[in-house]
Amino acid sequence: MRKKRKRNKKRLPVIPLFFITIAGAAGFYAMRTLEGIGIGIAAYFVLYIAFKIWLKSRKTSKLRKSGIREVDKMSGEDFEKFLGELFKRRGYKIRYTATSGDYGADLILKDGKDVIAVQAKRYSSTVGVKAVQEIIGAVKMYDATEAWVVTNSHFTRQAEKLADINDVYLIDRDELIQIMLNKR
Incomplete structure (x- = not known):
């Protein structure tokens, strides 16, 4: 008999979901409309992406300053x-x-x-x-x-x-x- 495989369902991690909810609530609180929720969530994603880009550029800047590429050669x-x-x-x-x-x-x-x-x-x-x-x-x-x-x-x-x-x-x-x- 074959064993049934459990399906591995992908779930959103709890912390990002929490921040998305907070952003939506802040948007609703500021505008008192459903559009405010969407604007709050959109603002969250824009800030999140900007933060990720900043982290990556900071890391590559460190690599450039270190001279590790010269070491590799x-x-x-x-x-x-x-x-x-x-x-x-x-x-x-x-x-x-x-x-x-x-x-x-x-x-x-x-x-x-x-x-x-x-x-x-x-x-x-x-x-x-x-x-x-x-x-x-x-x-x-x-x-x-x-x-x-x-x-x-x-x-x-x-x-x-x-x-x-x-x-x-x-x-x-x-x-x-x-x-x-x-x-x-």
């Missing part, structure tokens, strides 16, 4: 140098590791007593578990107190889980943009 080595300069401006002392045989760390940051091993991954796709595994190995090699993986992309769920278990700090595209925008 960099080579891996250029990305490491870029991160070095970025962290130097934030007060860290920087040491670059060798290009090959770096034991999983591309940068070593020093901030007082803290030593941070950083793995830089300039990718066009998501960053996986391998990057987290590499930086975990680098912690002991460089006697680091913290481990970071920085990317211009995003991390897979598996990488996030492994990082969480091993206290590795992940800096993804969104956080990198924020760091770039909040220069000291």
Whole structure:
């Protein structure tokens, strides 16, 4: 026997429906006619669309200011140098590791007593578990107190889980943009 599938009815979310009702009521209160309800609801939608456009333009403005598009075009080595300069401006002392045989760390940051091993991954796709595994190995090699993986992309769920278990700090595209925008 075939099981009956439940139909997935789409319903309007409660909050937007509440605001539409309030807008209609405000229109009726102001004009005391049914046309006032329509005008109130129309005004609500115009304001809602204007707000959405403003939010989107604000986000694209942040992206333009951050220079993330230039980062996306960099080579891996250029990305490491870029991160070095970025962290130097934030007060860290920087040491670059060798290009090959770096034991999983591309940068070593020093901030007082803290030593941070950083793995830089300039990718066009998501960053996986391998990057987290590499930086975990680098912690002991460089006697680091913290481990970071920085990317211009995003991390897979598996990488996030492994990082969480091993206290590795992940800096993804969104956080990198924020760091770039909040220069000291």
